[in-house]
Amino acid sequence: MKRLAIGLLAVAILGFSVFWWLTIPKAIDSTVKDWISKSGDPILGETIFWAGGCASCHAVKGAKGKDKLKLGGNHSLVTPVGTFNVPNISPDRENGIGAWSVEDFANAMLHGTSPDGKHYYPAFPYTSYSSMNYDDVKHLWTYIQTLEPVKTQNKPHDLTFPFNISRGLGLWKLAFKEYQPVLNVGNTDNFLQRGQYLVETLGHCGECHTPRASLGYGGGNTSRWLSGGPAPEGNGKIPNITPHETGIGSWSEADIVYYLESGFTPDFDSVGGSMTSVQENMAKLPKSDLEAVAKYLKTIPAVALN
Amino acid sequence: MLKRTLTTAIVSTSVLISVSIAQAGPIEDRKAKMKEVGKNLGIIGKMVKGETAFDGVAALAAYNAMGAVGTGFGEFFPVGSETGGETTASPKIWSDPAGFEAKGKQFGVDLGVAIQAGTPSDLAALKVSFGSVAKNCKACHTDYRIKKE
Numbered sequence: 001m002k003r004l005a006i007g008l009l010a011v012a013i014l015g016f017s018v019f020w021w022l023t024i025p026k027a028i029d030s031t032v033k034d035w036i037s038k039s040g041d042p043i044l045g046e047t048i049f050w051a052g053g054c055a056s057c058h059a060v061k062g063a064k065g066k067d068k069l070k071l072g073g074n075h076s077l078v079t080p081v082g083t084f085n086v087p088n089i090s091p092d093r094e095n096g097i098g099a100w101s102v103e104d105f106a107n108a109m110l111h112g113t114s115p116d117g118k119h120y121y122p123a124f125p126y127t128s129y130s131s132m133n134y135d136d137v138k139h140l141w142t143y144i145q146t147l148e149p150v151k152t153q154n155k156p157h158d159l160t161f162p163f164n165i166s167r168g169l170g171l172w173k174l175a176f177k178e179y180q181p182v183l184n185v186g187n188t189d190n191f192l193q194r195g196q197y198l199v200e201t202l203g204h205c206g207e208c209h210t211p212r213a214s215l216g217y218g219g220g221n222t223s224r225w226l227s228g229g230p231a232p233e234g235n236g237k238i239p240n241i242t243p244h245e246t247g248i249g250s251w252s253e254a255d256i257v258y259y260l261e262s263g264f265t266p267d268f269d270s271v272g273g274s275m276t277s278v279q280e281n282m283a284k285l286p287k288s289d290l291e292a293v294a295k296y297l298k299t300i301p302a303v304a305l306n
Numbered sequence: 307m308l309k310r311t312l313t314t315a316i317v318s319t320s321v322l323i324s325v326s327i328a329q330a331g332p333i334e335d336r337k338a339k340m341k342e343v344g345k346n347l348g349i350i351g352k353m354v355k356g357e358t359a360f361d362g363v364a365a366l367a368a369y370n371a372m373g374a375v376g377t378g379f380g381e382f383f384p385v386g387s388e389t390g391g392e393t394t395a396s397p398k399i400w401s402d403p404a405g406f407e408a409k410g411k412q413f414g415v416d417l418g419v420a421i422q423a424g425t426p427s428d429l430a431a432l433k434v435s436f437g438s439v440a441k442n443c444k445a446c447h448t449d450y451r452i453k454k455e
Contacts, residue, residue: 062448236394236452258355263444268348270440272447279444 023170025113035134045143050284051202056277057086072150082159084123092149105141119169128204131179176219195296208238227303244302256294333391336382346371362425396452413442
């Protein structure tokens, strides 16, 4: 009996050790450290800021104009696993990320790891941002430093068990975080590559427009890339934006550009819901970027709405 | 006994039917009205987008048509029409009626200004009035509509 107990304890310790080892939060590679001393460009960073949609969650909900640049968080995402309270990422040293180093920022953006070595929840779309290039991370960091510090205090997330155990996210990341380009665009067409980077990486469009694998709890189901699905906040549906007839197959590239600029579909129905904020961010990009997005969206496989 | 049961059955069936008609009514009506607003906005929008040639008279007619359709639109969201008929109305319309009403009012005000201004003289003028009227679509759809497809 005693031996059995010792045996069980050994198995439990071994199991826990394997879990602990598998779920160690990752950080940027020391071989890229020379990148840290490079200087960032806040003007390039601003484009990344709008393309990345940071303000949609980190500014107060419904913020307009200059208030979109007050990144105090305090916006709640109510989902089936609980409520995510979006943190302050303004340059405030006490409540925001003003006291972070650029490595801390890169670890958050590229690995979903916090400065104190914990996993962030993928409500923060690092799964998409992980394929950002280092220079862009630096530019974005430099831009965010120029914004107004906001004093808003962070609130903890309010999640149900087992989702409240953040260490378990290490397993989720092992299964779903590894980035593979969804569309093989080759490296001869720079314009299409730019569209891919804007949609797959910075714009993180797939986070909502692609249905999730593993009963909705996994990463994006890439075989159904951008074909729409249930809304992550549990109310209504996210549209199919592939070139299928149940998606935006009837739209021209110019229609897509116009939608992102103005918020109107070819039938003059308007943007709505959480997409309004996304559209307003995209409208701040250079027109050539919107054209690259349009070209990419017309190039991906047509998939029927499920 | 049988008679009473029958009467009860008939009464409850007719109540059910009238309830379902009452619910299909406003949902269908508001959908048709919304489509009509979209169609008229599209007449102007296509000029602004550059798909059709500028026509000030047609643009003003479209603003007037939107005004005619839009009057009384708020009455098509009675309590009891929250669900059914594939409505894309958000429950927020009924939980925040004051906010919803304010959006409708603002639309009416901006549309009124466009109508009062008369026939737009050129495309530049039309772009200004279009921007002012059209911003109301997403202002309301952001909080009070839920996409279903």
